Amino acid sequence: MMNQYEECILNRLLNKYEKSKSFTGANIKNQQFTVRPGELFPEYENHANLDEFANVNEAVEVLKLKGFVKAKIVPGRVIKQITLCVEQLDSIYSFLSRVPKTEINEKLLCLLAEYSTKSEILKRFCEEQELRLESNKQAKYFEGNLGDYADLLEAVSALEKIETETYERDFSMSVFKDSKRFSRLKSKVEGLLYEYGDFPEKNQVLGQYNVVRTPTYVHIKGSITLQLAGLLIDFSKLSNDLAISSRMLADIEEIKVLGERVYTVENLTSFHGMNEQGTVVIYLGGYHNRVRREFIKKMFDQNHGKKYFHFGDIDAGGFYILQHLRNETGVPFNAYKMDIETLEKYKDFTKRTTENDESRLRRLLCTEFKETIEYMLMNHCKLEQEAVDIELFN
Template identity: 35%
Template sequence: MTDRPIKLNKRQKEVLKALLDKFEKSKTYRGENAVNQSFKVKPSDFFRDYDSDFANLDEQEDFERELFGLEDAGLIQLSKKNGVIKSIDMVPAAQDSFYSLLGRTELKQLEDSQISMYKSHIGKNEVLDLFCKTQIKRLEERKKAEYEMPVASEIINILEYISSNTEEILERELSIELFGDSKRFKRDYRSKVLTVLRKYGDFGDLIENVPDDREQGHAILAEYNVFPNPTYVNFKGKGTLCLKDGKKIELSPSLAIAIDASTLGRIENVIVNASRIVTVENLTSFNRVQDEDAFFIYLAGYHNTAKQNFIRKIAESNLDKEWFHFGDIDPDGFYILEHLKKKTGIAFKQLCMSVDELKEYKEYCKPLESNDIKKAKSLIDKGLYVDTMRYVLENNVKLEQEVISWKQEAFRMTNGCNPSYWIIHHSHHD
């Protein structure tokens, strides 16, 4: 190669890049090839109409002039026939110049650097270990890592931060903390971080039946105390809220209390002065239900670790209480119930979640969607809520719990029934 400085235009760089890519993918680059290889590309890869009868002659001449410039610099060798360039060959001795002219790091050096980076993060937590070890394996097998180096490094930093996070933090606050920019986490990294967590984390029970990707993302990040907005636990009923600082707050069935998730850790225990504790899936129903002898907790659909810990704390201080769950009569509603049982270890009874309610309020039922059918069959295969799911499938129906809480409360008020009427008469085992 000539010592004369050369300034490359965009197309000349594309030619050198294509040749270097071929070289780095070869056995020759790895020192595994016993036979000398040549590396070449076609002119039409960069100028589609180069050898066409319809080529613009001025453009053709410009292209050839660019290639001659590379050849004069000792970077390539042109193979011609009848004055037409047929192939562009790499000059093996000029490989180092390719890297310097393109400002590119040699592949083996880049791989070693990436492997070293991934190894430095092993041993911090299980998700990171699986992610990093997988990337190392890919690189050692001469495959690309899942993410380019700068992006992978940021993903790892985010995962390390949230894995050690013990207090509620909002997504925009997380973004400010890590990037000094309230929107960058959501814009550049949120979906990538969630992809890694879904692939390498153990969230099967949590996300298997969450209806859509958006809700799945919220549920996964909530496990790390990361929320899009502040989250609250709502509850009402007779009892006493005992705080760790010794303060006590008297609770009433007619006065719903909402406590943000970050404050739950300040609660020592909750003394419930009612026979029953009822978790409620949806807010409308939570506001509607009344029962002097029940303590209600609003879950907001799929519940996170903070709410699970709060429920367990209540259970530990109230061992003599009956536990019920009131939710939608659809497959998602039953998956929420099952998830609640598994995560808290409490033997919840179903409340107003049976075939009886589907029959009683059939005029308010909705038809199933394709996801509902799949989930209902999955529950049956697992031997869970079989009778209700079979009825749901055979009759193509599902029912929102808001219908039940509205109608039951209206019936109670009209007929002067005790507030406990609907709970006593509508609890089920399945």
């Protein structure tokens, strides 16, 4: 029966082989794959630990007798180097019950080919992973389990089909017949979609696919009326805002903006601070999914003569959200208080940008925000919208 020492030695040697040019067939020279016992078992080189010394030596002797390794031994029975016998690879894989990397890669390529036609995002992702595998690199998000990888791709594919707001557990049950399965894949799904899709922030990805943890609401206040299921709601008569369930947005029949300006706001605190007469203020809950976008489109279609603004953080995420909102709704939103003047006015409240912040900002230098972004890069600053005293602009 194989013990932990034998398993550790063989797996380390196989890992080295599978990462080599010999594995891909690109190496024309005979390549050796070796490891020192001390790399795997630090106590082996501690001469006071006789048990560890004996255990390692015994394991190496067993592997030598099986023809799996060769060993360089110096006086005192000290093993200096263990070398893999590559001519015994098939037997070694069988001994370890380990699936050869070639077989895993073949199955991965089949999975990638199957899902590459499911969506544009999956097409980009799968094509890149195919190239990585051809270069003997590991596919992104693959951690050795083919079943987990298939579930990851299936989750991404299934998200494209969600038309109405759906709870995460319900989504998981419908796709995997397991209400908790998606939660174990969630971070990878978000990472994949954010990297290969077009989303302003990673934590908003699932919401934009209509998948949420709990019920969500759109907060509305100001000079606006809604006709909902035969009921007329006049927000101008209310002393504060009203939150409408996202699931009810599709039931709105008519939207009439009574004021001249409409503001969408990223932050709930800022939403509550905006109380200008004759305006409409909408808090979208941090993201805009299909249902919210349809609501905004309907409002714009029925109220073309109004001016539309978006108020968000003065950082890369804020600018990306504004661009995404414009692109997905077709509404010509103007940036509100997302400029140099605001940065200078509230410079005592700015935060220092990180390397990642500045990398994202540079990708926006070709946009209309160029001057503001150049100022931010020069001064290494960004500003959260909560820092802005809304009353000063009312």
